[in-house]
Amino acid sequence: MQRTVDKIIDRYGAEEAELLAVLMDIQAEYNYLPRPALERVSEVMGVSRSRINYMATFFSAFSLEERGKHICTVCMGTACHVRGAPMLVEEFERILEVKAGGTTEDMQFTLETVNCVGACALGPLVIVDGEYHGNQKSAQVSRLVKKVRKADAKEGAA
Amino acid sequence: MIDIVIDGKTIQAEQGASLLQTALDNGIDIPHLCYHPAVEAYGACRLCLVEVTAESHGRKKTKLTTSCNYPVLPGIEVVTDSENIRENRKGVLELLIARAPKAKRVRELAAEYGVDAQAYPVSGEECILCGLCIQVCKDVMGVEALGFIGRGDKKDVGTPFDDLSKECIGCASCASVCPTQCIEVIDTADTRELPRWRAIHKLVRCRICGKAVATEKHLAHLKKTVNMDEDVRSVCPTCRREFYAKQAMAEGHM
Known part of the structure; x- marks a missing residue:
């Protein structure tokens, strides 16, 4: 992990101003911000742990807890909300058997909500592993999950 | 040193110094919680509100501002107590007392400004997050x-x-x-x-x-x-x- 983190820091330089970019790349690498990685960032960049912790907890895009392999995000912005986003969340919670913000026991899925992704015309929106799905109905949720599971199974078989 | 006016009194002050500190040094009390001379003013508690009249673009303008992080500038006139200021401090105290109802100093100030009804949901905290x-x-x-x-x-x-x-x-x-x-x-x-x-x-x-x-x-x-x-x-x-x-x-x- 140390070498991976060092490489990421090398991309931007050890200036404090680059902290956000470094944290984003670490999150992209591990799907969350692992403690040892942050300790290493503090050491190499000379930024206090308090400062890193503040940044990591300030942005809801960062997670300090390990997240699942696949991340399902339901937009709960106003436009999506009035078009039934809460029902989508409920459906996800039912299918994945996990509360919003949580990760399934098998570490496959993390369910998150976000307050507006800026694509209100497409609401309600669901983002699965970075892919945007607009105009979703709760009946489509299980299809989304199945698709991911199927792709995984295929990958596993190959 | 320059002259500024606080509450009608002309006071010698150092340009760029904290307005709140200058007032305190001259025996003018402005309520405050988060100001400390050892560190840079952060303006978190919003209690040290005053009215500052300053000239900008040839016109005199009065505005409500926190005094801890407002610098002493040539020609400014400062009022530390008025109906408007008290009303605004009261609003700030309503928020502070809801945030930190257990904090003694906050309770004292709230009582002084006649804030009793809690306008916001109350937390059990004592910290006002002034940092x-x-x-x-x-x-x-x-x-x-x-x-x-x-x-x-x-x-x-x-x-x-x-x-x-x-x-x-x-x-x-x-x-x-x-x-x-x-x-x-x-x-x-x-x-x-x-x-x-x-x-x-x-x-x-x-x-x-x-x-x-x-x-x-x-x-x-x-x-x-x-x-x-x-x-x-x-x-x-x-x-x-x-x-x-x-x-x-x-x-x-x-």
């Missing part, structure tokens, strides 16, 4: 053991990753500047505990009189930052004074 402890820890002590955590209604002050602090040296500076006195320091025979930061430190006792001097980590920190005789660093201030007095006498300064 003074964080600033003192970082800028005065040079430690950075504390920081803000999260944001919005979940914002808090604490140690990184919420565990036993590696950085805290147990100097208790945070507790001494806290305007709501919400940082508890528990000294026992040989330990100092700061429950809010979940830190327990070993206390060092004075070699001569046996009184508690400071924590082990604090002394180690002083060793790095202050040039002081090893002999006197680990004795209490009283014995230290005695040591230096004796030394001065022996050298014939007294």
Whole structure:
């Protein structure tokens, strides 16, 4: 992990101003911000742990807890909300058997909500592993999950 | 030095100095919680509101602003108490009392401004999130053991990753500047505990009189930052004074 983190820091330089970019790349690498990685960032960049912790907890895009392999995000912005986003969340919670913000026991899925992704015309929106799905109905949720599971199974078989 | 007017009185002040500090130095009281002369004004508590009239683009304009982080500028006229100011401070206090109903100082100020009905949902906190402890820890002590955590209604002050602090040296500076006195320091025979930061430190006792001097980590920190005789660093201030007095006498300064 140390070498991976060092490489990421090398991309931007050890200036404090680059902290956000470094944290984003670490999150992209591990799907969350692992403690040892942050300790290493503090050491190499000379930024206090308090400062890193503040940044990591300030942005809801960062997670300090390990997240699942696949991340399902339901937009709960106003436009999506009035078009039934809460029902989508409920459906996800039912299918994945996990509360919003949580990760399934098998570490496959993390369910998150976000307050507006800026694509209100497409609401309600669901983002699965970075892919945007607009105009979703709760009946489509299980299809989304199945698709991911199927792709995984295929990958596993190959 | 320039002349400014506060509450109709002309006052000599240093340009660029904090308006709040200038007023306080001249015996003009402006209520405040989060201001401390040792660190840069942060303007968190919003209590030190005053009305400043200044000329801009040839027109005189009056605006409501926090005085702690407003600089003394040539020609400004300041009012520290008016109907408008009191009304706004009252609004601020309604928020503060909802946030920190247990804090004595906040309650006193609220009573003074006639805030009783709690207009907002009440939390059981004492901390008003002014961040003074964080600033003192970082800028005065040079430690950075504390920081803000999260944001919005979940914002808090604490140690990184919420565990036993590696950085805290147990100097208790945070507790001494806290305007709501919400940082508890528990000294026992040989330990100092700061429950809010979940830190327990070993206390060092004075070699001569046996009184508690400071924590082990604090002394180690002083060793790095202050040039002081090893002999006197680990004795209490009283014995230290005695040591230096004796030394001065022996050298014939007294």
